[in-house]
Amino acid sequence: MPLLTFNDRGIYCARADVYIDPWKPVPRALITHGHADHSRWGNDHYLSTRLAAPVIKYRLGDIDLETVEYGEVKTINGVKFSFHPAGHIIGSAQIRVEYKGEIWVASGDYKLEDDGLCQPYEPVQCQHFITESTFGLPVYRWIPQEELFADINDWWRATAAEGRTAIITGYALGKAQRILDGLDTSIGKIYTHGAIENTNEVLRAQGIKLPDTTRVTREVNKKEYPGNIVVATPGAIGQPWVKKFGNASVAAASGWMTLRGARRRRGADRGFVLSDHCDWPSLLEAIDLTGADNIYVTHGYTAIFSKYLREQGYNAVELETDYEGELAEIETKGSEETSKENALADEE
Structure with a gap:
C-alpha cells in the first residue's frame, strides 16, 4: 500500500x-x-x-x-x-x-x-x-510583483486625483495583506473591510508588520473616503455597504483577471492579475x-x-x-465568520 x-x-x-x-x-x-x-x-x-x-x-x-x-x-x-x-x-x-x-x-x-x-x-x-x-x-502567466503594484498604485493615484474613492478586493486572509503590503501609503489613507481588519489584528498580534489601516465603520465620515483606498472582500461588492463610498472606482485583484469577462462578472472597473x-x-x-x-x-x-x-x-x-x-479563497461564499462580517458591514 x-x-x-x-x-x-x-x-x-x-x-x-x-x-x-x-x-x-x-x-x-x-x-x-x-x-x-x-x-x-x-x-x-x-x-x-x-x-x-x-x-x-x-x-x-x-x-x-x-x-x-x-x-x-x-x-x-x-x-x-x-x-x-x-x-x-x-x-x-x-x-x-x-x-x-x-x-x-x-x-x-x-x-x-x-x-x-x-x-x-x-x-x-x-x-x-x-x-x-x-x-x-x-x-496563466504572472508579471513580476513589483510591476503589478506599480500599476495598482498608479490606478489609486489617478483615482485620487479625480476626487474618487479607490476600492480593491482580495480575500481576507492572504491576498488582502499582500495588497496592503504593496500599497504606496504616501498616496493616501487605507481603509479596510471588517473581515480583513479582523484578520489583520490576528496577524499583527503575532508580530506580522502591516501598514496602518482604518476599519470601515458607520462612525467614519463619508467625506473622508475620496482620495483614499478601501481594501474589501469580493463578497462586499454589489452590497449596500459599497454605497457609502460614493463615486468610487472598483478593482479586483485575482489570477482570474487573466480571463476576458472576469472583471465584469466581479463588478469591477479594473482588474489586476494578482494570485x-x-x-x-x-x-x-x-x-x-x-x-x-x-x-x-x-x-x-x-x-x-x-x-x-x-x-x-x-x-x-x-x-x-x-x-x-x-x-x-475569494470568499464570496467563504467561511462562517466572513459571512457574519459581510452582514455586519452591510449594516454599517
Whole structure:
C-alpha cells in the first residue's frame, strides 16, 4: 500500500492514522494553511505550523491545536512528518511524509514568487508530489510583483486625483495583506473591510508588520473616503455597504483577471492579475524541482494539466478533492465568520 492514499475524507496516511487537510471530520488532521477549503472545523486534533496557528484558531474557534516549526520532524508510529514553506500565505506549508525511504510531499496551495510577506517557497525532494492546478493552463502567466503594484498604485493615484474613492478586493486572509503590503501609503489613507481588519489584528498580534489601516465603520465620515483606498472582500461588492463610498472606482485583484469577462462578472472597473497560486511556468518549475516522477493533480485544471505532465514523461494522475483554490479563497461564499462580517458591514 502507498504511504499516502486518497479517500472520501481526504489525503490519508494509514500507517500513522492521520489525514492531511481533510474535508470531513477525522481524529487527527495535519493542516497546510488557514484557508477554509484546507482548514475545516470538526477534527479532534490539529497540527499546523506555529505561524499558521493564530488565524486557524481565530477562524475555527476553540480547537485542540498543536504546532511545529518549519523543518521540525514529528514522528508518528515511525512515519516522519515535517512542514516546509509553501510561499502561499503566512504560515502556509508543504507537508513532507517519509517512511522507510518512501517520500511524499503534499503541497497544499503554493507559489514560487517571494512576495516579501510570507515565508518563501522551498522545494522539497520526493518521489511522490501532490500538486494543485488552480491555474494549470499556459494562458496563466504572472508579471513580476513589483510591476503589478506599480500599476495598482498608479490606478489609486489617478483615482485620487479625480476626487474618487479607490476600492480593491482580495480575500481576507492572504491576498488582502499582500495588497496592503504593496500599497504606496504616501498616496493616501487605507481603509479596510471588517473581515480583513479582523484578520489583520490576528496577524499583527503575532508580530506580522502591516501598514496602518482604518476599519470601515458607520462612525467614519463619508467625506473622508475620496482620495483614499478601501481594501474589501469580493463578497462586499454589489452590497449596500459599497454605497457609502460614493463615486468610487472598483478593482479586483485575482489570477482570474487573466480571463476576458472576469472583471465584469466581479463588478469591477479594473482588474489586476494578482494570485497567491502558481502560474503555468511556476507549476512546471516546482514539479521539476521536487525530482518526483509520480505527480497527483488536485484542484484546478486537473485533466488538462495531468495530461500535459504525462506527455512530458511523468506518471501523473488527476484526483477529485474538495479543494477549490482561488475559487474558495475569494470568499464570496467563504467561511462562517466572513459571512457574519459581510452582514455586519452591510449594516454599517
